[in-house]
Amino acid sequence: MTLLSNTSALLGKELRTEFRSRELLTTTVVFVLIVIVLFSFTFDPTSEESRRFGSGLLWLAFLFAASLMLQPCFLREQSNDTLSAVRLSVGDPFAIFLAKLVANTLFLLATELLLLPLFAIMYNVPVLAVLPWLVLVFFLGSLGISVVGTALSAISAQARMRELLLPLLLLPLLTPILVASTEVTSSLFDRAPYVQWKGIGFLAVFDLVFLTALWLFGEYLLEE
Amino acid sequence: MTKNALGALMVVLLLGVAAYASFFIAPTDAKQGLIYRILFLHVASAWTGLTGFFICFIANLLYVWRRQPRWDWLGVSAAETGLVFTTVVLVTGPIWAHPVWGIWWTWDARLTSTFVLWLLYVAYLLLRTLIEEPDRRALLSALFGIFAFVDVPLVFGSIRWWRTQHPQPIIMGEPGSGLDPLMYKVLFFTWFAMLGLLILLLRQRYQLEAMRGDLDMIQRDLETA
Numbered sequence: 001m002t003l004l005s006n007t008s009a010l011l012g013k014e015l016r017t018e019f020r021s022r023e024l025l026t027t028t029v030v031f032v033l034i035v036i037v038l039f040s041f042t043f044d045p046t047s048e049e050s051r052r053f054g055s056g057l058l059w060l061a062f063l064f065a066a067s068l069m070l071q072p073c074f075l076r077e078q079s080n081d082t083l084s085a086v087r088l089s090v091g092d093p094f095a096i097f098l099a100k101l102v103a104n105t106l107f108l109l110a111t112e113l114l115l116l117p118l119f120a121i122m123y124n125v126p127v128l129a130v131l132p133w134l135v136l137v138f139f140l141g142s143l144g145i146s147v148v149g150t151a152l153s154a155i156s157a158q159a160r161m162r163e164l165l166l167p168l169l170l171l172p173l174l175t176p177i178l179v180a181s182t183e184v185t186s187s188l189f190d191r192a193p194y195v196q197w198k199g200i201g202f203l204a205v206f207d208l209v210f211l212t213a214l215w216l217f218g219e220y221l222l223e224e
Numbered sequence: 225m226t227k228n229a230l231g232a233l234m235v236v237l238l239l240g241v242a243a244y245a246s247f248f249i250a251p252t253d254a255k256q257g258l259i260y261r262i263l264f265l266h267v268a269s270a271w272t273g274l275t276g277f278f279i280c281f282i283a284n285l286l287y288v289w290r291r292q293p294r295w296d297w298l299g300v301s302a303a304e305t306g307l308v309f310t311t312v313v314l315v316t317g318p319i320w321a322h323p324v325w326g327i328w329w330t331w332d333a334r335l336t337s338t339f340v341l342w343l344l345y346v347a348y349l350l351l352r353t354l355i356e357e358p359d360r361r362a363l364l365s366a367l368f369g370i371f372a373f374v375d376v377p378l379v380f381g382s383i384r385w386w387r388t389q390h391p392q393p394i395i396m397g398e399p400g401s402g403l404d405p406l407m408y409k410v411l412f413f414t415w416f417a418m419l420g421l422l423i424l425l426l427r428q429r430y431q432l433e434a435m436r437g438d439l440d441m442i443q444r445d446l447e448t449a
Contacts, residue, residue, distance in 0.1 A: 152368070
């Protein structure tokens with residue numbers, strides 16, 4: 001069970017680093033807030049229209065926010081070459097990925113849950129009745145974004161133009177997440193809300209497929 | 225050199241026969257008339273493009289496993305040629321769709337997934353231009369290529385389930401759909417000719433990439449010497 005203890009130690013490090021500065025969370029929250037406000041100018045945000053477009057708006061905002069939030073994931077290890085130290089102290093490099101992707105999922109989920117009430121108020125979409133289901137979709141979607149995003153940020157951190165490159169690699173790969181999460185969320189925003197199990201299952205499959213891919217190929221991403 | 229020229233001649237011949245067959249041998253479609261004949265170019269290009277991406281995926285896996293530069297060379301060559309064929313698909317599609325469906329584009333499963341597929345491999349090629357060191361470029365792009373290929377069925381599945389408002393595919397669609405047997409023959413022959421073109425392009429591109437690799441090595445040796 002060294003994988004678990006290593007992961008939890010590294011996760012503690014990720015969370016400590018973030019909560020000492022809170023840079024990542026604050027900037028991401030403000031970014032999503034700006035997107036939510038700006039989106040209201042692109043269509044007439046009545047309750048009826050918001051039910052139709054709201055879910056897509058939310059997920060697009062989350063996706064863009066994630067592509068910015070995931071940038072420093074491996075980049076901030078570079079300045080003091082801390083990644084080498086971490087790699088030397090951990091037997092299985094998958095633990096590094098696991099810790100980072102759990103941290104990213106938590107940050108993303110925190111951002112989403114923080115802004116959900118604001119979205120509900122500003123766009124007149126009642127969410128309280130379907131909250132548990134929304135949390136489930138947010139979790140599965142954010143996990144998928146984080147799994148793929150953590151892997152790709154390890155790639156983009158080693159390239160030039162990395163700030164532009166990460167969204168470019170990440171966003172087309174996340175098409176399935178965007179489609180499925182938007183569909184499930186939009187059926188929850190419906191006047192007669194219902195749970196789309198097919199979509200939830202699809203998100204779970206996506207997460208599992210890419211977790212497996214990361215488990216198989218992750219170590220090569222960190223080769224010196 | 226002569227080998228390449230001979231290969232090129234063969235492919236030109238095959239493509240000529242395929243073009244003749246798709247214009248004059250295949251029967252005219254009862255409903256769509258002449259315009260349907262673009263199907264032979266369109267569908268054969270789609271299959272050939274997918275073959276290219278599949279070769280790229282295998283080459284990526286082999287590179288991660290064996291770490292021989294030749295798999296990297298094959299990977300980039302296959303991605304580029306696959307992209308060329310997929311571009312043909314994306315251009316011929318709207319040309320057909322406009323007279324038949326009345327619109328240039330619709331966000332249906334096949335169109336959208338093809339477009340996302342195209343974007344993924346554009347990203348793959350772009351990634352390669354942004355990493356200097358050859359071994360690192362080879363490894364990281366191979367890994368991205370693997371992720372991209374794994375994503376393709378998921379993209380297709382998600383769009384097919386939730387974002388399609390379109391008539392079912394004619395080939396490999398519902399029972400009752402399908403082509404005239406002679407049309408099938410012409411289609412498979414065109415695909416065969418296109419595969420010849422793919423191999424030809426792949427060979428040329430691979431040789432170019434190998435020469436680039438050698439040149440790079442020589443330059444590095446000179447710099448260190």
